[in-house]
Each structure stands twice: as structure tokens, then as C-alpha cells.
Amino acid sequence: MNKSEKLHTRLIERREFITNSIKAAGAITLPVAFLAVPETGRSNNRALQTGSYTVQDVINIILKEIPGAPFKQTVDTIKSGNADQQVTGIVTTMFPTVDVIREAVKKNANFIIAHEPSFYNHTDDTKWVAQNDVLKQKQELLQQHQIVIWRFHDYWHAYRPDGILYGVLKKAGWLSYFQPGKWVINIPSVSLRDLVDHCKTSLGISHVKVIGDLSQKCEKIGLIPGGAGGQIQITLAENEKPDVLIVGEVHEWETAEYIRDGRLLGSKTSLVVLGHSVSEEPGMEWLVEWLQPRVPGLPITHIASGDPFIWM
Amino acid sequence: MNKSEKLHTRLIERREFITNSIKAAGAITLPVAFLAVPETGRSNNRALQTGSYTVQDVINIILKEIPGAPFKQTVDTIKSGNADQQVTGIVTTMFPTVDVIREAVKKNANFIIAHEPSFYNHTDDTKWVAQNDVLKQKQELLQQHQIVIWRFHDYWHAYRPDGILYGVLKKAGWLSYFQPGKWVINIPSVSLRDLVDHCKTSLGISHVKVIGDLSQKCEKIGLIPGGAGGQIQITLAENEKPDVLIVGEVHEWETAEYIRDGRLLGSKTSLVVLGHSVSEEPGMEWLVEWLQPRVPGLPITHIASGDPFIWM
Numbered sequence: 001m002n003k004s005e006k007l008h009t010r011l012i013e014r015r016e017f018i019t020n021s022i023k024a025a026g027a028i029t030l031p032v033a034f035l036a037v038p039e040t041g042r043s044n045n046r047a048l049q050t051g052s053y054t055v056q057d058v059i060n061i062i063l064k065e066i067p068g069a070p071f072k073q074t075v076d077t078i079k080s081g082n083a084d085q086q087v088t089g090i091v092t093t094m095f096p097t098v099d100v101i102r103e104a105v106k107k108n109a110n111f112i113i114a115h116e117p118s119f120y121n122h123t124d125d126t127k128w129v130a131q132n133d134v135l136k137q138k139q140e141l142l143q144q145h146q147i148v149i150w151r152f153h154d155y156w157h158a159y160r161p162d163g164i165l166y167g168v169l170k171k172a173g174w175l176s177y178f179q180p181g182k183w184v185i186n187i188p189s190v191s192l193r194d195l196v197d198h199c200k201t202s203l204g205i206s207h208v209k210v211i212g213d214l215s216q217k218c219e220k221i222g223l224i225p226g227g228a229g230g231q232i233q234i235t236l237a238e239n240e241k242p243d244v245l246i247v248g249e250v251h252e253w254e255t256a257e258y259i260r261d262g263r264l265l266g267s268k269t270s271l272v273v274l275g276h277s278v279s280e281e282p283g284m285e286w287l288v289e290w291l292q293p294r295v296p297g298l299p300i301t302h303i304a305s306g307d308p309f310i311w312m
Numbered sequence: 313m314n315k316s317e318k319l320h321t322r323l324i325e326r327r328e329f330i331t332n333s334i335k336a337a338g339a340i341t342l343p344v345a346f347l348a349v350p351e352t353g354r355s356n357n358r359a360l361q362t363g364s365y366t367v368q369d370v371i372n373i374i375l376k377e378i379p380g381a382p383f384k385q386t387v388d389t390i391k392s393g394n395a396d397q398q399v400t401g402i403v404t405t406m407f408p409t410v411d412v413i414r415e416a417v418k419k420n421a422n423f424i425i426a427h428e429p430s431f432y433n434h435t436d437d438t439k440w441v442a443q444n445d446v447l448k449q450k451q452e453l454l455q456q457h458q459i460v461i462w463r464f465h466d467y468w469h470a471y472r473p474d475g476i477l478y479g480v481l482k483k484a485g486w487l488s489y490f491q492p493g494k495w496v497i498n499i500p501s502v503s504l505r506d507l508v509d510h511c512k513t514s515l516g517i518s519h520v521k522v523i524g525d526l527s528q529k530c531e532k533i534g535l536i537p538g539g540a541g542g543q544i545q546i547t548l549a550e551n552e553k554p555d556v557l558i559v560g561e562v563h564e565w566e567t568a569e570y571i572r573d574g575r576l577l578g579s580k581t582s583l584v585v586l587g588h589s590v591s592e593e594p595g596m597e598w599l600v601e602w603l604q605p606r607v608p609g610l611p612i613t614h615i616a617s618g619d620p621f622i623w624m
Contacts, residue, residue: 005408054613095565095569097572097573097576098572098573098576098577099576115570116565117565117569119568120542120546120565120566120567120569120573121542121565122565123568128542128546129546129547129550130541130547130550131550131551133550133579134550134570134573134574134577134579137577137578138577141577159509174423177313186439188506188513192565196624200542200624206346206623207623207624209622209624210621210622210623210624211620211621211622212622214622217333227563227564227565230432231433231440231441234432234438234441234444235441235442236441238441238443238444238445249563249564251539251561252539252561252587252588252589252620253428253429253432253433253434253539253588254432254433255432256620256621257407257429257620258430258432258446259407259620260410260620261410261411261432262446263408264409264410264411265410265446265449265450265453266449267445267446273621275564276564276565277564284423296423297467305500307605308520308523308564308568308569308571308572309523309568309585310521310523310524310526311510311519311521311522312508312520312521312522312621
């Protein structure tokens with residue numbers, strides 16, 4: 001494995017690490033579905049012949065193309081509803097927010113494929129916070145409209161090329177610079193200020209946070225959408241020494257302070273924090289294009305969950 | 313224990329949880345100092361008599377006033393230098409950044425008391441990222457100037473009243489609303505917009521992120537400076553149903569999405585995210601006032617590490 005491949009493997013392993021840590025600590029009850037291995041290869045032919053798909057049919061069709069799937073351990077489980085439900089339409093999104101659910105209902109789509117959790121923690125443990133009224137109301141809303149949510153996180157990152165990264169590169173107009181297996185691209189030289197403007201305009205982002213000299217020239221870009229955590233982000237910065245590291249979300253005590261200190265010590269690596277949701281949304285938008293020919297006849301729409309914040 | 317006390321206990325326990333998880337996973341080498349129990353009660357009298365203090369003297373003087381100290385497990389260890397070093401001056405700060413270190417050197421202060429990590433991860437594991445050039449250069453800078461860093465996190469939160477919370481309430485002008493042991497205060501009714509303005513002005517913060525209706529009236533405020541994590545933040549929101557929850561940092565997939573969904577489902581609870589560093593800095597500023605009479609003759613200064621970001 002080269003460094004980039006190792007980093008990608010660690011991105012997946014990180015999720016396992018979190019899971020193992022939680023299990024070892026014994027503090028959290030895992031949802032029953034957590035260790036379930038989705039069934040593959042069943043009824044795909046029937047679905048394609050009849051043009052009628054259950055949730056499980058769609059999942060099977062997707063998993064057939066993911067290297068190593070099904071995984072023994074993954075957070076990519078059904079979070080709401082029933083795998084046998086007939087799908088009336090699919091919505092892809094980052095976070096299956098209450099707004100996204102209501103919009104899906106309006107579109108008569110009863111299957112949401114979401115990249116991130118439904119219930120406010122990585123494993124979607126519904127007992128993580130006792131007596132969570134918001135969570136209960138969300139479950140009632142989902143039940144009322146018989147909406148199925150499936151998380152498509154580990155598998156989409158394990159696809160080659162990584163489905164999220166590919167979607168982001170595509171939307172940013174950077175596909176021609178992409179080298180499979182790499183988290184670094186080299187683009188024509190541009191100032192950090194213009195790079196930030198390009199990210200905001202091309203990805204439809206209103207506000208970002210930056211550490212760096214805005215007049216600095218950038219060519220080598222480390223790009224890790226989402227919230228991969230400091231260990232992965234800092235490792236990429238150390239291994240590749242890019243001009244700028246672009247990520248979705250940081251722990252401020254990890255990557256932000258590392259970059260701040262690094263620059264004070266002479267490193268050129270700047271940091272752009274796009275926001276978690278908006279940084280990966282293009283990957284769930286790209287999923288529509290990827291999935292549509294694989295489930296002909298099924299209506300698929302992307303609904304952006306969007307930046308939750310007002311910036312003041 | 314009432315709910316607030318339970319929450320406070322969990323704030324401390326969370327750190328233990330993280331530590332246990334890391335140990336159980338076996339993936340990370342703990343620094344040797346991690347389990348060290350600082351010595352107490354030694355040489356305090358000598359220090360007070362001579363007006364000359366070692367680092368350990370200062371730590372002992374502080375720990376005498378922390379309930380339950382010394383803790384068997386804590387991240388509050390010496391991160392750089394030697395406990396026997398004579399202290400020429402103390403600097404308190406949130407993050408011992410390279411800028412803070414250089415400023416301390418200028419002030420001839422060789423002991424930094426920092427609330428947050430020195431080396432970009434919670435346990436200050438220096439092997440967390442292999443071949444970390446930035447970390448090595450920082451260690452060289454510290455060694456060159458013989459700077460000792462001690463972390464004062466778990467103990468300052470365990471002080472009664474919590475040293476960080478008290479400092480923030482003091483700086484925000486909210487001490488008169490404070491009820492010991494509570495993470496909620498009731499203030500005269502104010503719009504969310506005016507509350508945000510007050511936080512920015514009184515705490516010296518340039519930018520914040522908000523989820524909520526800016527015209528909404530706020531009286532009951534849940535206040536958890538720093539990055540306590542979604543489980544603690546959401547538990548407070550559920551238990552207390554405040555008008556607004558003010559925090560330092562969130563995981564976007566936890567508290568931010570919980571608040572966004574909650575409001576879409578009729579909850580009134582808004583969210584203000586101040587930034588990790590700036591949200592707790594007043595607690596390290598307050599430490600100067602608290603500590604000075606306990607170490608007469610020693611120069612103590614607060615240096616704010618500040619918001620690392622440019623907001624664009």
C-alpha cells in the first residue's frame with residue numbers, strides 16, 4: 001500500500017476503532033441492527049425484471065459494487081423502517097433532517113439514503129441520551145410516513161473511487177487533477193483567497209473558516225471532506241506537506257491547533273474548514289447519477305441538508 | 313446528586329471514558345506521565361517562606377484546593393520540562409501555542425499552565441501521529457527556552473465552583489445569576505440576537521455560529537463552555553429545555569443536528585457555538601486572580617491563545 005492507500009484504509013479503520021472503543025468501554029448499548037450483515041444477491045433479478053424494488057433490493061444492488069462488502073461491522077444499517085418495504089422513491093442526503101424527511105414525503109419517496117447519522121451519534125444508539133424527546137418525535141414522524149432510512153457511509157467511502165471524494169472533486173471541477181487512491185491533487189497555482197472563493201462558489205457554501213495567509217499561492221491540495229478526525233487529517237498534512245488542507249470539520253484542539261502552530265514554526269500548510277454537511281453533500285448528489293442506471297424506473301432525488309448554522 | 317451535579321460528574325467521567333476507551337482499544341501509547349499522581353503537601357511551607365517556588369510547589373498549592381485531588385487518572389500532567397524547575401513566572405492560557413510560548417519567554421515566565429493539550433490530542437500522546445515535524449519543532453522550542461507546561465483541565469473543572477464556568481460567568485457579567493452546581497442560569501429576558509451580541513462583546517469574541525430564531529426571547533440559558541461532547545450537551549438540553557444552549561464547540565453530527573431537528577419539531581432551544589478556545593479563555597484569565605494570592609511574589613500573567621480562524 002502506498003501512503004494514500006494506507007490513509008484511506010485508516011479512514012475506514014477509524015470507524016472500527018470508534019466502534020471497538022465504545023464496545024470495550026461497555027457504556028453504550030449497540031442497536032440490534034448494528035452488527036447485522038445485509039443480505040446480498042437476493043432478488044436483484046426479480047427487481048430488475050419487475051421494476052419494483054424493496055429497500056433490501058436497492059441495498060443489494062449497491063453492495064454488489066462495494067469492494068469487500070458486506071462488512072462484518074459497519075454503521076451502514078437501517079435506522080428506521082423495514083427492509084422489505086416497497087420503495088416508492090429514493091432521496092439521497094447528508095443528514096436525514098426533519099426538513100429532508102418532510103420534503104421526501106412531499107415527493108412520495110419513502111426511502112432515504114443518508115451519509116450521516118439519523119439520531120445524533122455515530123452509531124445511532126437511541127439510548128445514548130436518556131429520554132430524548134427530539135429523537136422520539138423524529139421516530140414518530142418517520143413511522144407516521146413509513147420512511148426507511150439506510151446509512152450509506154462506510155460503503156460509499158470504501159467504493160473505488162471513494163464516492164464522497166469523487167462527488168466533491170466533480171462538483172469543484174477538479175476531476176481532471178484526480179489520481180485514484182490519492183487524497184492530494186495538484187491544481188494550477190492560485191492564491192488561498194481565490195481558492196476559498198472557488199470552493200464557496202463551486203460547492204455552494206456561504207461561509208468557511210480558514211487558518212493561513214490569504215495571499216499564499218496554493219497548488220498542492222490535501223482534500224478530506226467530512227470529519228475524519230485529527231489523526232487522519234494531521235497525518236495527511238505531515239506525509240504530504242500540502243499548501244493547504246481542505247476538510248469538512250475539525251476538533252479544534254487537534255487539527256486547528258496543529259495548523260496554527262505549524263505555520264508559526266514555518267510550515268506553509270494552511271487549513272480551510274468547509275463545514276461537515278456541505279463538504280460531503282456533493283458525494284450524495286453524485287450518488288443519484290451513479291445509482292439511477294442501476295435501479296431503472298425508480299425516482300431518485302438529492303435533497304441537500306445544508307449548513308445548519310447562521311454565521312454571526 | 314441532582315441533575316446538574318450528575319451532569320458535572322459526567323463531564324469528568326467523560327474524560328475517563330475517553331481514556332478507558334483508548335486504553336481498551338490498545339491503539340495508542342499513553343505518555344509515561346499520564347498515570348502519574350502529582351505529589352501534594354510537600355515543600356509548600358518552604359516555598360511560602362522563601363518566596364521561591366518549583367513547578368511542583370505551585371502544583372501542590374493548587375491541588376490542595378481541588379476536591380478529591382490528586383486523581384488517579386487525569387490528563388493534568390506535565391507535558392514539557394521538569395517539576396523541580398524553579399519558576400521565574402507563570403503564564404495561564406487555553407492553548408500553549410507557539411505564540412503563547414514566545415510571549416512567555418519575552419515575559420521571562422518559564423511555567424505555562426494551559427487548559428488544553430500541547431500536542432494536538434487529548435492525552436498529549438506524542439506518537440499519535442508518526443513523524444510529526446510540527447510537534448518535534450514545538451518540543452525543541454520548549455526545550456530551548458526551558459519552558460514547563462502543565463495541563464490544568466480536569467482539576468479546574470473539578471474545583472467548586474468549576475473554575476472555567478466561574479470565569480466565563482464573571483466575564484459575561486452573569487455571576488449574580490449563578491447558582492452553584494448548576495449549568496443553567498436565568499437572566500432578564502433578551503432577544504437571541506442581543507444575547508449573541510452580549511456574548512461577543514463581553515467575552516471579546518469576533519464571530520459565532522448560531523442555530524435559532526434571532527428574534528426569540530431568551531431567559532433560561534444552558535452554558536457549557538468548551539467541547540464537552542454531544543452526550544453532555546444534548547443531555548442538558550433535554551433535561552433543562554433551556555431557551556438557548558451556549559457551548560464552545562460541537563461535533564456537527566451530534567449537537568448541531570439535534571438542535572436543528574429539535575427546532576423543526578417545535579422545541580424552542582437555540583444553539584450558540586462560541587468557539588472552543590475563546591469560550592473557556594475567561595476561566596484561565598480568572599485563574600490569575602485566583603492563584604496570585606496563593607503564590608505571593610510570583611509574577612502571573614494571562615495570555616489569550618485566541619480564535620485561530622479567519623472567518624470568510
